[in-house]
Amino acid sequence: MTDPDRARLYEELATESRRYHAAFVLFNQAVADHLGLHPTDVQALSLLTVEPEPLTVRQIADLTGLTTGSATRLVDRLERAGYATRTPDARDRRRVLVTPVPERVARVTAVWDELGRTWETLLDDHSEDELRAITRHMRRANELSRTQIERLRSLPKPD
Amino acid sequence: MTDPDRARLYEELATESRRYHAAFVLFNQAVADHLGLHPTDVQALSLLTVEPEPLTVRQIADLTGLTTGSATRLVDRLERAGYATRTPDARDRRRVLVTPVPERVARVTAVWDELGRTWETLLDDHSEDELRAITRHMRRANELSRTQIERLRSLPKPD
DNA sequence: GATTTTCGCTGCGTTGCGCAGTGATTTTTG
DNA sequence: CAAAAATCACTGCGCAACGCAGCGAAAATC
Secondary structure (H helix, E strand, O other): OOOHHHHHHHHHHHHHHHHHHHHHHHHHHHHHHHHOOOHHHHHHHHHHHHOOOOEEHHHHHHHHOOOHHHHHHHHHHHHHOOOEEEEEOOOOOOOEEEEEOHHHHHHHHHHHHHHHHHHHHHHHOOOHHHHHHHHHHHHHHHHHHHHHHHHHHHOOOOO | OOOHHHHHHHHHHHHHHHHHHHHHHHHHHHHHHHHOOOHHHHHHHHHHHHOOOOEEHHHHHHHHOOOHHHHHHHHHHHHHOOOEEEEEOOOOOOOEEEEEOHHHHHHHHHHHHHHHHHHHHHHHOOOHHHHHHHHHHHHHHHHHHHHHHHHHHHOOOOO
């Protein structure tokens, strides 16, 4: 902890991850702009395709941080643009399942895959241990941010 | 490349990084909500504090992906809320330098630092080599996304 | 020195978004 | 088993962030 070398590594990582996220946001915007969609929609589409099962409107709302009302509008846009379809849930007739349309979504993933190829060249000169370390870091950061969000919500707001 | 183990690691990393970014977006929203700011404003504030020198309005626009008009509005909000000040650039009188207000920004970094502490416990059980690998990965992904954004912009849009 | 470019700023219209309320369905309760 | 409560997706409404186009001022270019 008092190791100056290590402290500098932490510092660098903190700085670099900020830039990393900023770059991601820009990239996401560029993809959205390229497809004529909104960044939020691309984000939702990404989440829809990561999960093997269709999501409900509420789940989309939770995962994107939107209200259910805005999530409904988001699904409206995705449906209108042909990227997703609504299916009533047979087991719970209040719910609506949102399923991505493979052919249409292929257009999006084509952009990602193109990035993926260049991305792989980036990963190629990492060792397997390093890859595991990176993945593990992201997974744990993911979990941590979840608890931190809870903490933030429970905290009193300044002002 | 045809190594199935390695391919699976790539797959995992791709999935995990999507979730990682989604988590970051949510966290950023939570911070913004906590401070009574907009996510974009927090993002800009983050960029302002990462760089040692003040940024111009145009730089903020480029770094956030906004137009200069929207960037002006963003700086308006930051200034009104007391997070930043405008200073005319003596060397180029067209430019306006945007400087973060340390005392006020401390409120924001306090949130980040609190996260930082728990974040360090996350980093603590990585070796120095792993830390370097993670940082390097982010830095290179950062550079890569820049060129990919260029590519996307130059590409013809579908539809 | 005239033209062009770049800078930040400002009206204007669009639209994503949160909020609050609604009906339909499920779950819980007495 | 019926009544009450909770949950789901949806809608009208108002707000405000955003892109766009155009503006003067200043700098760069020829």
